[in-house]
Amino acid sequence: MTPSFNLLLTVCITYVAALFLIAYLAERSAEQGRMRFLRTPIIYTLSLSVYCTAWTYYGAVGSAARNGLEFVTIYLGPTLVFVGWWWLLRKMVQVGRAQRVTSIADLISSRYGKSASLAVVATLLAIIGTTPYIALQLQSLTRSFAIFAGDAAGPGGYAGAPPADGVIAFWMAAGLALFTIIFGTRNIDANERHHGVVTAIAVEAVIKLFALIAVGVFVVWSVADGPEDIFSRMPPDMIRGDEVFTARWVTLIFLSASAIICLPRMFQVIVVENVDERHLATASWAFPLYLFLMSLFVLPIAIAGLSELPSGANPDLFVVTVPLAKGQDALAILAFLGGFSAATSMVIVASIALSTMVSNHIVMPLWLRLGSDRVPASDDVRSVLLLSRRVSIAGVLALGYVYFQLTGGGSALASIGLIAFLGVAQVLPALIGGLFWPGATRRGAMAGILSGFLIWAYTLFLPSFGPEFGFSGLLDPQALFGVVIEDPLIHAVAWSLGVNTCAFVAISLLTNPNATERLQAHHYIKTPERASGSTIARTAASEELLVLAQRILGRDEGIRFFKETARAQGKLHGLPDPTETFIAALERKFAGSVGAATANAMIGQIATGEALSFEDMIAVADETAQIMEYSARLEAQSRALTETADQLRDANRKLTALSAQKDTFLSQVSHELRTPMTSIRSFAEILRDSNALDDAARARFSSIIHDESIRLTRLLDDILDLSFLENGRIRLDVSTGPLSDVIDRAVTATESLLQERSAVVERDPETERHVVTTDTDRLAQVFINLITNAVRHSGAPGDRPQIRIRCFAKDGGAHVEISDNGPGISAENVELIFEKFSKLGADSASGSAGLGLPISREIMRNLGGALDYVSGGPGAIFRVILPASATLPQSDKPNLSLRSTRPPNRV
């Protein structure tokens, strides 16, 4: 008893309804934010199973029945790609997420300078490669339906004629279109995941795997008696172990490996629907495991079909016909549902991927070009996009249906799977080159894809319609230029991908990328994780950008995005500033909806400054270099200014100190002047006012006034002298004479003081035999001062001051040391004694104004020598240093007569 066609139909409709329900529930829970389950890597891995279409589901068994182990290649290629996920898939997903890529055409166009033409070519390639594939799915669905219909019509369980193939295919296509439109175009941002679709596909993945394993288990352990038994029924020539490895084997593994990367539907589920890069890590082993399980029972089912079914049976349908022949209706229906799942999931994802490409890369650019004078309105781009996507989905399915009808479901379709693989593989060189080779250019990619595409179409696609297509002779599509390769597939692979790669590399080497290409290449190759805004400066009015955003993203979404950005920029009100970062972010957001090329063009319509040539960028770089140099100069200047300011501060400090010194000096001078003035005034008042003074008193007072006046005059002379000395403005009266004469004069001048204190002067005439050429009067003044000081400061009044004068030659000059037997000068006062008006301790009584030592020191300075205090002696020791220029060596003639010499330079 076979299941009735009606039962099958009921099961199908129930199944489809369940899928609708699952998709609906998934969408709703995603909307409510309960997406944890939807975001698991398992769902991601299962959604990858759209790779296993009805062609592989049914066709793998057929291939195994015909060609033995060859079917494994279709699974081994993807296994190798996924095992090596770290190298290629990971980078693709990273780039895809960073650039908000919507399809494989978008990825390539975006990499090569957001080229619109490249996107169109890749889209057309995808459509041409995918449409027959969709037709193939419709064909397998129809055929599997027909099994039941045919069976039912046979034994008489089913009344009435089975529906024609076309009718089933039509309703299938319509139903799939409906499902895809409902769940595949809920949002236009391709990067916002289609949770409903993905979940439904994951469910279908489980069902097809379960169905195939169920049939396999049934075959191995129910029909046969374990794996060894089933293989013992194998026809002897089915597996020729020593002939497994052939050129075709390698070619098929390579083709399936590139298909898993380049097929639009695979790109859709691997890259576009990826929610988390880490899911790829799980998929790297889970997806090969899925493929492993899918192929595990292919050989047993094929063997069972070959041995159990009559020899004319179609091996492509063994999955259903074997259980059916064994009377396992439920299992047959399950197997049928597995094939149904495989077909529908492929069609759904492929039509979503294709509709995204068509609407983004063909409809949108056309719409923009045709209606450039259209008044922009909110949501208009968005609604056009949605409409075009829905129409595209219906269009793609209609195309598949038409293709199916035209080819009549003939054998031409059987080989279309591999033909489609090679067709879409033409983007592989441009894709790999784009991801890893900075030198790849747009023209190179275009040349590669076009040449490969043309050769593929001529050598493989056209001949699939029949041998009558194509020229003969040199241009024989199966043997181009007389190169005979027996297998047309290998022939086409070698020619198309060979020429493709050569053209891609050669043209890339011959051409230079433009600025946008360089930028995108940098983003793709260097740091896919952190694709920042472009370095091209663009400006646009925020209002215009908002209008555009509302057109593309929708009113609310556009406003929401602008508000968020404004907040991120720190603005509480109004629109965000149209910074380059913002424009770039907006463009990427648009790219998620309309694709990179269109987004770039739309932004370019209102943003200025986009069309920068490489020379412009160089100019920008120059400008930057200039700015950097300028800032370096500024820095140096500011450093110099800081130094100057420091110097000024120093000078100011010195000036302040000098000013304070001057103030001190003035107050000291005033004080010194006041003392004699006060006494002069008071005695003058006494003389004037009192008449009762006797002559003696009058004379005494007058002499006091006289003495004080003299003292005052002397003080003023000293100050004047010091001032002249300090400024170096004194006139030196230079003469030459023995040093002893000068000292003699000084001792003579102080004779009265010495007498008064009964001081003793010790001299050593032998040492005084120097001859000096200097202002001897001034030098004598210095000695007088020093002797006077020595007498005055030599201890208690009772002591006899002893003054010793020693001369000795040193460094070509002469040193004269004048020492006393007094208490000396304490260390802290040493520097003080040369200060003006400084009087130590009891000196105030000595009647000196405290100018003697400063004047002496200034005199010595003016004479080119120096006056130092020598510490360490028992008393005070002052050393007068006469320079070599003023000193002659010890003379044998001490009584050299004085004679005037030419005055020295200091005049």
Place this chain on the structure above:
Amino acid sequence: MTETAPPRPRNAAPRKAERAARRLRKRRDAAAALTILGVVLFVSPLVSAFGSADSAGAVPLAVQYIFNFWAVLIAAAFLLSRALPRAEKEVAETADETTAPPNFTPRKPGRADT
């Protein structure tokens, strides 16, 4: 003087970062090696090496060869898929800890796989 002095003992963080970077490098190399192993196993004449010994009544050696090594490859990929992201995370964490990034530059993959 300074040249001949023994290297200054470094603190724990950079050494940890170095270790993590080395581990990541090794695992990446393992990922490359696994891909190459897969290619050698399945895209080489090795697959035909077991054909002549076919005997009726048993699972053909070629089938056993392909499916067994396929399973091995999947198991290795399973281990690697857990080890690689973990090592990468470790490198990122240790790089956060130390101001100086670990001395390692990610290599560009030499080839795409087939």
